[in-house]
Amino acid sequence: MVDLSGCEIAMLDGGKTTMGEWCDKVMLVVNVASRCGLTPQYEALERLQKTYRERGFTVIGFPSNQFLQEMGSGDTIAEYCSTTWGVTFPLTEKVRVNGKHKHSVYAALHGISDETGHSGRVRWNFEKFLVFPDGNAKRYAPTITPDDPRIIEAIESGLANANR
Numbered sequence: 817m818v819d820l821s822g823c824e825i826a827m828l829d830g831g832k833t834t835m836g837e838w839c840d841k842v843m844l845v846v847n848v849a850s851r852c853g854l855t856p857q858y859e860a861l862e863r864l865q866k867t868y869r870e871r872g873f874t875v876i877g878f879p880s881n882q883f884l885q886e887m888g889s890g891d892t893i894a895e896y897c898s899t900t901w902g903v904t905f906p907l908t909e910k911v912r913v914n915g916k917h918k919h920s921v922y923a924a925l926h927g928i929s930d931e932t933g934h935s936g937r938v939r940w941n942f943e944k945f946l947v948f949p950d951g952n953a954k955r956y957a958p959t960i961t962p963d964d965p966r967i968i969e970a971i972e973s974g975l976a977n978a979n980r
Contacts, residue, residue, distance in 0.1 A: 817951040849941040858901035860962040875905035
């Protein structure tokens with residue numbers, strides 16, 4: 817179980833909020849980067865956003881330069897994501913996902929294990945955490961694409977349970 821509701825976040829557009837804004841939704845939290853071999857996953861992330869947002873789902877992208885593959889300014893990141901991939905899902909300012917100064921969202925998510933038993937440090941860009949309104953969460957390795965049947969099935973199940 818994970819409670820992200822009180823985690824404060826600064827959005828890429830300069831706004832401030834908390835994760836509580838989306839805690840009633842099924843959330844796919846992803847650390848993203850613009851210069852990574854996995855960057856084409858933005859396309860599938862946006863497809864998920866468009867397919868499921870009306871049913872109570874959102875992708876939340878957390879740009880991170882922790883692996884030295886994210887662009888400099890927030891404006892540059894926003895323009896790249898919008899013009900190259902058509903991203904409409906929320907993006908935060910750049911964050912750290914590991915180490916002493918990791919963002920509070922990732923401090924909470926580090927305890928979640930993936931199907932191989934890995935928990936703790938985020939291994940690479942595009943590691944995914946599917947967080948449900950009841951606080952349950954699932955973790956997916958960076959190479960598992962957002963449209964993988966395991967993720968789709970978990971989203972569908974989470975939305976069905978959340979909308980009861």
